[in-house]
Amino acid sequence: MDFALNLTQEQRLAMTQEMQLSIKLLQMSSFELQEYVEKELQENPVLDIKESNVDKVEKDKLEYKEIIKNLDFDNYSHHSYDRNSGEEVSPFNFISEEKSLKEYLKDQIRDLDENHCIKTICLYIIENIDDRGYLILENEEIEEELKISKELASYCVDLIHSLEPHGIGARNLGECLKIQIEQKGMDEENIFIIIDKYLEFIAENKYNVIAKELNIDVKQAQEYGDLIKTLSPKPSRGFYTGESVRYISPDAYIKKIDNEYFIIMNDDLTPRLTINAMYKDIINNDTDKDAVSYVKEKLNSALFLIKSIQHRKSTIYRVLEKILEIQRDYFDYGENYLKPMTLKEIANSMNVHESTVSRAIRDKYIHISRGTIKIKDLFTTGMITSFNEENVSSLIIKNNIKKMIDEEDRKKPLSDQKICDLINEQGMNISRRTVAKYREEMGIKSSKGRKRF
The missing domain is CATH 1.10.10.60 (Homeodomain-like)
Incomplete structure (x- = not known):
């Protein structure tokens, strides 16, 4: 072993903070970008939102009472005033709210002709139903936690099973399907046997195996399978479970005007960011060096963000330009005219790496004459x-x-x-x-x- 100094030469890619941010924003979906920008607006005081046509917006704003005065309530007087108090009532109070699955179940329990104790136990059980509509507690756990008898726990769980939507409160898929069969008033033993033992055979269309096992006709086995397929494996489906629906917002619109296509980027996806002017005075003030250092750091961060968002927008635009060149027939005549197109082909025409194109189209959508489509779907072998x-x-x-x-x-x-x-x-x-x-x-x-x- 020996100690020595050696001089070597090597090439390495050192990614700056700006490059990392640019890559991160490029691969974000529009929804993810909105969330990120909102977070930065809260954390970085230097960032501000650039309002457009502020004076016009302020001028057009009307107070609620002014709106109400201009509405014609001749035929809707019972909506405009509370007869008991004589006070004006907002018509917006009558806008319906989204009722959750648990609220729907609780309303049914409150309407039952049962005593207060049983209703309270049922409400407790409902609070332990998950987003799928399945009960996460066994009867023994309900008995232990509420200190009630086995019979009472079983009775209350059966009450939950009798509620709509059918299948609610089951512990597993098999029980969920059985509850729905019972609610239909069917008691054929073969259906319950199929649910217990042969569900996977239904999925694989192996009705001949089921028929042989149950000693029934193949067509009859298939009819049982068809009936089971009509049941819902997830009782909560169609009900609000607390998760808001995320609507797709296209990153760009492609419109045809006078036989020429134009790419219009959707600038409404994110707020238009700018730098708050009041922080310039802090930078020019040398008396408080800590404040100046803090503002400069936040200013650099804000500028990086604004520049990276602009880079994201321009990259997506350039990718769409190349797609338009190759897929003109698709935009003119439809899906049957979609040509094979790869990431490598677009990347080479833009003189960028394939990963850049991949990030630029990840979870991005465009709106065309036939609706909103995923950009990635245009890439086919x-x-x-x-x-x-x-x-x-x-x-x-x-x-x-x-x-x-x-x-x-x-x-x-x-x-x-x-x-x-x-x-x-x-x-x-x-x-x-x-x-x-x-x-x-x-x-x-x-x-x-x-x-x-």
């Missing part, structure tokens, strides 16, 4: 046709596969090999394995799983 040696988008092949399956005889569904042969007859050179891959990507079962007896 291609297949060489045997007739004219042209690339055909995998999406077109998938649509052909789906069309064939939709139109097939369900008693004799098409095999993957048969679908492969039919598509190759159209001049698209694909293999049986590719058909199986595309079918699975579309969530379509194999011919065995699609067969109807």
Whole structure:
């Protein structure tokens, strides 16, 4: 071993804070970007929101009472005044609120002809129902926690099971399905046996196995399966469970005007940020060095954010420009004219890395004449046709596969090999394995799983 000084030369990529922020913002969805900007506005006092047409907005603002005076209440006098108090009542009080699943269940309990003790126990049980509509407590736990008898706990749980939506308060999928069957007034033993032992066979369309096990006709087994498939595995479905719905906001609009397409970036996604002017005075004041240092740090952070948001916007715009060049026929004529297009192809035309394009399209949407679509869906692989040696988008092949399956005889569904042969007859050179891959990507079962007896 020896101590020595060695001089070496190497290349390394050192990512600055600005580069890291730019990459982070580029891959954010519009919703994530909104949340991030709101957080920065709260934490960075230097950042401010640039209001547009403030004077016009202030001028157009009307007080609530002025709005009410201009409304015609001739036919709705019972809405405008409370007859008991004589006070004016806001019509907005009559706007309905979203009722949660638990509120819906509690209302049903309050209407039951039961004593206060039983209703209180039922309300406690409802508070232990999760977002799926399943009860997270066993009867023994209810007995122990509430210090009640086994019979009383069982009675109250049965009351919960009698509520709507049917299947509520079950502990598992099997119990949930059984409750729904009982609510339908059916008591056929075979259905309960299938739910207990053969649910996975229904998923795999193995009705011949079920029929043999239960010594019934295959068609009868399939009818049982069809009935079970109509039941809800998640009783809370359709009810508000506390999670707000996130609506998709397109990052850009692509509009056709006079046979030319224009990309209009959606600037409403995030507030227009600016620097608060009052902090300039602090920087010019040398008396408080700590304050100046703090403001400079926050100022740099604010400028980085504004610049990174602008970079995100320009990168998405450039990607959309290249997509428009390649997919003009798609925007003109529809999905069947979508050409094969890869990240590498767009990246090379922009002289950037593939990862940049990947981040730019991640969870991003555009609004076109046919609705709002995910940018990523425009990127598809291609297949060489045997007739004219042209690339055909995998999406077109998938649509052909789906069309064939939709139109097939369900008693004799098409095999993957048969679908492969039919598509190759159209001049698209694909293999049986590719058909199986595309079918699975579309969530379509194999011919065995699609067969109807």
